[in-house]
Amino acid sequence: MTKKAITDKQKQTARYAKALGHPVRVAILQMLSKQACCYHGDMSEILPVAKSTLSQHLNELKDAGLIQGEVTPPMVKYCINKDNWAKARQCLNDLFG
Incomplete structure (x- = not known):
């Protein structure tokens, strides 16, 4: 049996998960x-x-590309990153498909 490399899609699915x-x-x-x-x-x-904990969670979602933030001092506005959200849905659908 030949070992298979981990694909980019598998890595991305794991990142979203x-x-x-x-x-x-x-x-x-x-x-x-x-x-x-x-x-x-x-x-x-x-x-x-807490606000600091919320910031950590927002950063994790942002790093994964699932949300995006727009800085409007002194606030930050967050939205779903629709392109990456669609990719995440497809990755998870393929995984559980």
């Missing part, structure tokens, strides 16, 4: 998917986590 691996991040994505955008301060009033 890691980003989805915490209930707060799932809640953030659900919140953002229902609206055009959301300000960081608004989320901290809704979600049961």
